[in-house]
Amino acid sequence: MSTHPPQPRHRRGSDQPTLAQVAEMAGVSSITASRALNAPERVNDATRQRVLDAMDRLGYVPNLVAGSLASSRSRFIAVIVPSLANTVFIEVIKGLQSTFEAAGYQILLGNTDYDIEREHRLVRTFLGWSCSALVTAGLRHTDACRKLLKGCDRPVMEVMELGDALDLNVGLDHVEAGRAMARHLVDRGYRRPLFVGARLGDDYRAQMRYRGHAEILEAAGMSPTVLELDQLGSLEAGAAGLERARRETPDVDAIHFANDDLASGALLHALRLGIRVPEEVAIAGFNGLPLGQFITPRLTTIQSPRDTIGRLAAQELLQRLEGKRVTRRQHDVGFELLIGDST
Amino acid sequence: MSTHPPQPRHRRGSDQPTLAQVAEMAGVSSITASRALNAPERVNDATRQRVLDAMDRLGYVPNLVAGSLASSRSRFIAVIVPSLANTVFIEVIKGLQSTFEAAGYQILLGNTDYDIEREHRLVRTFLGWSCSALVTAGLRHTDACRKLLKGCDRPVMEVMELGDALDLNVGLDHVEAGRAMARHLVDRGYRRPLFVGARLGDDYRAQMRYRGHAEILEAAGMSPTVLELDQLGSLEAGAAGLERARRETPDVDAIHFANDDLASGALLHALRLGIRVPEEVAIAGFNGLPLGQFITPRLTTIQSPRDTIGRLAAQELLQRLEGKRVTRRQHDVGFELLIGDST
DNA sequence: TACAACAATGTTAGCGCTAACATGTTAGCG
DNA sequence: CGCTAACATGTTAGCGCTAACATTGTTGTA
Numbered sequence: 001m002s003t004h005p006p007q008p009r010h011r012r013g014s015d016q017p018t019l020a021q022v023a024e025m026a027g028v029s030s031i032t033a034s035r036a037l038n039a040p041e042r043v044n045d046a047t048r049q050r051v052l053d054a055m056d057r058l059g060y061v062p063n064l065v066a067g068s069l070a071s072s073r074s075r076f077i078a079v080i081v082p083s084l085a086n087t088v089f090i091e092v093i094k095g096l097q098s099t100f101e102a103a104g105y106q107i108l109l110g111n112t113d114y115d116i117e118r119e120h121r122l123v124r125t126f127l128g129w130s131c132s133a134l135v136t137a138g139l140r141h142t143d144a145c146r147k148l149l150k151g152c153d154r155p156v157m158e159v160m161e162l163g164d165a166l167d168l169n170v171g172l173d174h175v176e177a178g179r180a181m182a183r184h185l186v187d188r189g190y191r192r193p194l195f196v197g198a199r200l201g202d203d204y205r206a207q208m209r210y211r212g213h214a215e216i217l218e219a220a221g222m223s224p225t226v227l228e229l230d231q232l233g234s235l236e237a238g239a240a241g242l243e244r245a246r247r248e249t250p251d252v253d254a255i256h257f258a259n260d261d262l263a264s265g266a267l268l269h270a271l272r273l274g275i276r277v278p279e280e281v282a283i284a285g286f287n288g289l290p291l292g293q294f295i296t297p298r299l300t301t302i303q304s305p306r307d308t309i310g311r312l313a314a315q316e317l318l319q320r321l322e323g324k325r326v327t328r329r330q331h332d333v334g335f336e337l338l339i340g341d342s343t
Numbered sequence: 344m345s346t347h348p349p350q351p352r353h354r355r356g357s358d359q360p361t362l363a364q365v366a367e368m369a370g371v372s373s374i375t376a377s378r379a380l381n382a383p384e385r386v387n388d389a390t391r392q393r394v395l396d397a398m399d400r401l402g403y404v405p406n407l408v409a410g411s412l413a414s415s416r417s418r419f420i421a422v423i424v425p426s427l428a429n430t431v432f433i434e435v436i437k438g439l440q441s442t443f444e445a446a447g448y449q450i451l452l453g454n455t456d457y458d459i460e461r462e463h464r465l466v467r468t469f470l471g472w473s474c475s476a477l478v479t480a481g482l483r484h485t486d487a488c489r490k491l492l493k494g495c496d497r498p499v500m501e502v503m504e505l506g507d508a509l510d511l512n513v514g515l516d517h518v519e520a521g522r523a524m525a526r527h528l529v530d531r532g533y534r535r536p537l538f539v540g541a542r543l544g545d546d547y548r549a550q551m552r553y554r555g556h557a558e559i560l561e562a563a564g565m566s567p568t569v570l571e572l573d574q575l576g577s578l579e580a581g582a583a584g585l586e587r588a589r590r591e592t593p594d595v596d597a598i599h600f601a602n603d604d605l606a607s608g609a610l611l612h613a614l615r616l617g618i619r620v621p622e623e624v625a626i627a628g629f630n631g632l633p634l635g636q637f638i639t640p641r642l643t644t645i646q647s648p649r650d651t652i653g654r655l656a657a658q659e660l661l662q663r664l665e666g667k668r669v670t671r672r673q674h675d676v677g678f679e680l681l682i683g684d685s686t
Numbered sequence: 687t688a689c690a691a692c693a694a695t696g697t698t699a700g701c702g703c704t705a706a707c708a709t710g711t712t713a714g715c716g
Numbered sequence: 717c718g719c720t721a722a723c724a725t726g727t728t729a730g731c732g733c734t735a736a737c738a739t740t741g742t743t744g745t746a
Contacts (some may be wrong), residue, residue, distance in 0.1 A: 387693085
């Protein structure tokens with residue numbers, strides 16, 4: 001019945017030196033050793049030096065897991081993107097990373113593969129790591145995920161597009177971007193423009209651009225048409241798209257591609273086939289990737305400020321994390337129509 | 344003198360539900376609730392279902408920080424790369440990420456910006472998070488960092504190039520890759536090849552390729568020359584490199600670029616200027632990026648299996664993490680000379 | 687029938703750190 | 717010189733979870 005006092009159990013996790021050992025060596029209590037690292041101004045200079053020396057001698061590496069549990073704060077920023085194959089997200093990550101790393105935060109990277117169920121699972125995991133903030137690409141989430149994000153009491157940043165966000169939002173208006181390009185095509189006198197995208201089912205931001213495109217065409221009395229390729233966006237897909245477009249709709253005079261990968265592929269392919277651009281067919285893209293701007297004729301496209309999205313999102317979050325009240329929850333980073341020689 | 348028993352202090356970290364609350368609701372002890380999640384086979388099905396229901400009702404999110412401290416294991420894989428601007432590293436990350444995420448690990452991403460002091464700091468931080476393993480690009484580290492990695496009792500994987508590694512190593516032989524391309528150029532009859540790189544000081548793998556290149560040229564009785572651009576590698580830099588090369592060494596008959604970005608830029612620029620490739624000047628690269636293979640004339644380059652590096656590294660690490668003894672510490676993923684029409 | 691082997695669950699004691707409070711020590715000042 | 721404020725350091729008790737061992741009941745089997 002009675003539980004006999006069992007012999008003491010020992011369980012040292014790793015054999016790494018601990019703060020207590022450092023403290024002992026320096027002849028102070030462990031809280032002083034802790035403060036020597038985390039609140040140096042609260043410790044006498046000489047004492048602090050002794051502690052730091054002891055750390056050095058022991059090869060002490062702070063156990064951040066323990067610290068995080070005790071303080072219920074980690075210095076993680078969860079970043080969730082739908083794909084790593086797409087330069088666009090990489091550049092956003094780059095912007096986030098450089099700003100956060102400088103402020104002493106770590107990036108926890110998650111990839112949803114365009115699956116919002118996976119996003120939900122990642123959000124749970126990252127919340128479990130008590131991340132300080134979450135950044136996620138896009139406004140689409142499962143209901144459960146939205147609930148989780150709303151109730152998690154941490155800043156949540158949704159990037160890429162603008163809309164009805166949960167908390168903070170940095171991005172651009174993709175419908176408006178679609179409109180801008182379509183307007184440009186209509187203004188230039190193209191009368192049978194075609195919108196060509198790859199895997200539009202996944203890429204709903206491209207769908208939004210198409211919506212803007214369609215709107216303008218209808219307003220101008222033309223009937224919008226879309227051609228969907230089932231390959232992933234790539235140079236080859238763009239080349240194939242050009243051929244299919246001209247075969248299936250021989251009177252097409254302008255192709256508005258969903259992004260620059262497709263558009264550049266089409267443009268290079270047109271050069272190769274001797275199709276004159278823009279005389280025989282105009283080509284336009286979206287993103288403003290370096291390749292499109294390097295080719296002759298230069299690609300007409302829309303510059304999306306991806307690095308800016310990352311940096312601005314990071315700055316806003318840092319403000320919030322430092323306790324400052326954020327006045328604007330939404331930031332439109334805009335876009336720029338780059339008129340090249342392909343339209 | 345005597346410490347009076349102070350009133351009990353309370354300190355709830357967050358107001359998230361805890362395992363204990365879940366356990367209470369399900370009418371079990373917290374260890375059973377824990378096992379319901381982490382070792383389901385050790386819990387009766389009916390009990391487990393009660394626990395899971397309770398978790399659901401409370402909106403329980405496991406505190407992974409606490410779990411990690413208690414078990415002194417995290418499911419983090421630290422990945423340290425020198426840059427996110429370079430596709431090459433992104434593709435390695437992609438390979439690592441897809442394999443590890445499927446196995447239930449999280450990626451902790453660090454960027455050194457080609458600074459080994461920063462690498463050292465990142466390693467410390469990541470070790471502090473008790474990551475399960477570390478992956479780092481390259482074999483160059485500070486002495487302190489090397490010591491840390493050697494003593495950390497966790498699998499360490501060095502990727503990209505082969506050499507005298509700390510623990511595990513997956514990569515390819517860059518000197519040999521440089522030799523292979525130089526041999527190809529010599530075999531094709533080029534007699535005044537030039538090696539052109541960007542920021543070679545940072546990019547020591549490119550330096551290794553140059554070493555291989557130089558070796559072959561010397562063996563063939565030619566004198567190797569290198570032209571270093573001070574811009575970052577890009578299409579523009581490649582174009583500039585082509586012009587500078589032809590201006591400064593007018594008799595150059597082949598340019599061996601340090602990578603495909605430069606080579607593709609040069610190739611497209613040559614087309615634009617009407618310089619015939621390879622008749623007037625041959626162009627070769629390294630990496631096998633899609634653009635080079637898409638252009639006509641197709642770029643002669645070396646395919647580096649970046650995705651494979653990531654996947655293989657991840658697989659080997661998983662083996663190790665599952666306790667299997669790893670027999671081979673080093674894996675040469677090789678490379679493939681892609682002979683295009685530009686040489 | 688006794689006893690091992692297993693399955694299901696519980697008890698206890700940390701993991702290594704920091705928040706919250708307490709205490710001692712020195713400086714500042716009328 | 718007494719009192720307070722500011723500084724420097726210490727004590728205690730967790731943070732939420734899981735390892736290690738303990739306990740019970742159930743089954744198989746020699």
